[in-house]
Amino acid sequence: MNAPQDFRLLDDVDRRIIQATQAGLPLSVRPYHTIAEQLGVDAADVMQRMQRMLDLGIIRRIGAVPNHYALGYRANGMTVWDVADDRIDELGERVGQLDFVTHCYQRPRHLPDWPYNLFAMVHGKTHEEVEAKTALIADVLGPASRGNDILYSTRILKKTGLRIGS
C-alpha cells in the first residue's frame, strides 16, 4: 500500500530532524525554532522539511498518542479474523471505519498454527465491552469470516518508542 522505500528521500538534515524529534516535540513557545537551534539550521528550513515529510507520509502525523490504559481502557483486545482473501481489502476498509477500531491490518497467515489474516485492535473499559464491539465486527464481516479470536494483553513486557539509529 505504501510507496516503495527510498532512502534518498531524506538527506542528512532530515535525518537529524528525525533523531531530534522522535522522542517528542519540544514544549517551548516556538518548538520548531528550538529544534533549529539544537541543529544549527534555520527554523523556516525545519518547518519546511517537516511539512514535506508530512506530505510524503514519512511523518504520519504530528500529535499526541493517548495512553489507553491510563485513560481507563484497560481491556486491550487484539481481534483476529480468518477472512476470505478475495474480500479482505473491501472488508478491512469497512472494519477500519468502525469508530472503536484503532488499528486494522492484513497480515500473513501461518498455517496450520495461525489461520488469521485480519487484525483489528479494539480498546474497551472491560472485556465485556471489547466482546460487544467484536460482535459488531463479526456483523460487518459476515460469512466471509471463517473463524476469529480475541487476544487480550495480560502484561506489558517492554514499551519503548520506535527509534532509528544515529
Added chain:
Amino acid sequence: MDDLDRDLINTLQGGFPVCERPYAEVAARVGSDEASVIARIGSLLQRGLLSRFGPMYHAAQMGGALSLAAMEIPPHDFARVTDIVNDQPEVAHNYERSHRLNMWFVLATETPDAQQDTIARIERETGYPVYNMPKIREYFVELKLHV
C-alpha cells in the same frame, strides 16, 4: 482529568500545526492560552495520560521495516525468553497475550534485512520459532479515542 485535559487529548490526536507558534493555535482551538496549553501537555505526559507527543514517523517510508511477531513460550521458560527478546534494541513493544502464541512484539529495524537478522538471533538464542507477521495492507483508521 478536567475539561482542558480532555479537550487537549481529543484535539491533539487529530494533528498539530507546523507554524511558528503552534501551541497558540491549539490554544485558540480549545479556548485556552498558549502558556497553559504548553504546561498542560507537559502535565499529561508526566501523568502518563499521553504516552507520546510529537511527530509519528513512518518506519517503512524512512527505509526501515516494522513488523509484528509472535512466539509460543512454555510458562516455565517465559522469564528467560522475555529477557532475551527485551534485550534486543530492535524490539519496541512486547506484550504477553492470552493465547497459545503468548508473546507478541513489535520489531522496528532500519532495513528489512536487519529484521530477518533480529528474528534469526531471537530464534537462535531462545530455541523457539518466531512467527513473523509484517503487515500486508494497512486499512485506514481515524484516531478517535474520545475521552
